[in-house]
Amino acid sequence: MNLLKNQEGVNDKYAFLSEDEIVKYVKKHGFFLEQEQVSVTEISDGKINHVYRVVGEHKSLIYKQAVPYARTVGETMPLPLDRVRVEAKVLQEYDKILPGSVPQVLLLDEVMAIVVTEDMAPMEVGRVALINGTESVRFSEDVGVFSAKTIFYTSDFYLDPMVKKELNASLNNPGMRRLTEELVFDCPFNFHESNFFEEDMKNDVLFLSRDQKLRLEVAKLKHKFMTKADALIHSDLHSGAIFTGEDKTIIFDTEFACFGPFGFDMGHFIANLFLNGIGSPEFQSKRFQNALESWYAFTDTFSQLWRNESAEPYTQIDGYISNLLDEIFADMLGYAGCELIRRAIGIAQTDDLNHEKDEQKRMNRRKRVVELGKYLIMERNNIRSLEELENWFN
Numbered sequence: 001m002n003l004l005k006n007q008e009g010v011n012d013k014y015a016f017l018s019e020d021e022i023v024k025y026v027k028k029h030g031f032f033l034e035q036e037q038v039s040v041t042e043i044s045d046g047k048i049n050h051v052y053r054v055v056g057e058h059k060s061l062i063y064k065q066a067v068p069y070a071r072t073v074g075e076t077m078p079l080p081l082d083r084v085r086v087e088a089k090v091l092q093e094y095d096k097i098l099p100g101s102v103p104q105v106l107l108l109d110e111v112m113a114i115v116v117t118e119d120m121a122p123m124e125v126g127r128v129a130l131i132n133g134t135e136s137v138r139f140s141e142d143v144g145v146f147s148a149k150t151i152f153y154t155s156d157f158y159l160d161p162m163v164k165k166e167l168n169a170s171l172n173n174p175g176m177r178r179l180t181e182e183l184v185f186d187c188p189f190n191f192h193e194s195n196f197f198e199e200d201m202k203n204d205v206l207f208l209s210r211d212q213k214l215r216l217e218v219a220k221l222k223h224k225f226m227t228k229a230d231a232l233i234h235s236d237l238h239s240g241a242i243f244t245g246e247d248k249t250i251i252f253d254t255e256f257a258c259f260g261p262f263g264f265d266m267g268h269f270i271a272n273l274f275l276n277g278i279g280s281p282e283f284q285s286k287r288f289q290n291a292l293e294s295w296y297a298f299t300d301t302f303s304q305l306w307r308n309e310s311a312e313p314y315t316q317i318d319g320y321i322s323n324l325l326d327e328i329f330a331d332m333l334g335y336a337g338c339e340l341i342r343r344a345i346g347i348a349q350t351d352d353l354n355h356e357k358d359e360q361k362r363m364n365r366r367k368r369v370v371e372l373g374k375y376l377i378m379e380r381n382n383i384r385s386l387e388e389l390e391n392w393f394n
């Protein structure tokens, strides 16, 4: 693709930039001096975008550019370039709600689908930390507080209804939502060709697609995700979208964000703790405790905000908060179940399970993740507390 430039030297058409062009781009935007030595290193470890660390003589930054498809899959998985705008806008929304909880956005170029952010090094990506057991003690609690604050402050309990609907419309994100709809709710339950797993568990995966009771429950969860605009959700709040450090926890990679059900983000986060615990038995009880810490931080924070900061008069009605928290809890379990199953057998797998070299052990753990996922989906309305799940983790 040719780089078309207008008179100010600003690109007026999308083009994917090479590493040399990135150096020119960041200098042109004033991040570095013309004569400065600047190096560019690709650090993409996800599936979707191109991410680079750009290092000058005195500072570094993170440069992320989208291509109109998923980087590791190619043009057979087209994706909207607009995801970069959503990513940057949502980081800014989160920063307004909880200052310092996300990397600072330094530049958004909507035409070029580029976002430049603060470099969070030397913080560690949460997933890597969970696998190595190096996450900070505050990690899980911080994520619970983050989820409670971000959903409360973008919900109708707090925001002016006009403002909320406008924010919802501006972050519509249909293309990324569709990817979640397919990858989380459809493919794992359809015996889809993109699924992968050990050959000996083929029947287990086939049975998921034949289990009509399970598929009915997944259908309900999917429909709720598609239609219920409770609040701004991150929508991909797995441990690989969070940095962990001793004195702070940072949320990033908000390109899937949209308005969705309250319980969705906590479901994803807790599922990733469970996934890690089942994938590394030495951590299983710790991860279960982490899930409790996160959930109770979430409910405490949400309840406190409800009491002290609600703008919606109905929040004074007796019984409303407990009714709502019951619904969030059941949804959280259901979405955790879907996330567990898709991380176990779907296209977006992680090292939590796959680091195990022994095939038999790895498969047994994968099967257990699928079993737990099914249980959470099917029993979400009957499970009264997270503590009831303890026997899965000892």
Ligand SMILES: Nc1ncnc2c1ncn2[C@@H]1O[C@H](COP(=O)(O)OP(=O)(O)OP(=O)(O)O)[C@@H](O)[C@H]1O
Pocket: 043, 044, 045, 046, 047, 048, 049, 050, 051, 062, 103, 117, 118, 119, 120, 121, 125, 240, 241, 252, 253, 255
């Ligand atoms: N602000 C940052 N500071 C330091 N490192 C970062 C930052 N943003 C991203 N990274 C690094 O780059 C990697 C890829 O970034 P990111 O997850 O945002 O990309 P992605 O292509 O959207 O991934 P995915 O396929 O998971 O959506 C991260 O795992 C992290 O290691």
Ligand SMILES: [Mg+2]
Pocket: 046, 048, 049, 253, 254, 255
């Ligand atoms: Mg991403």
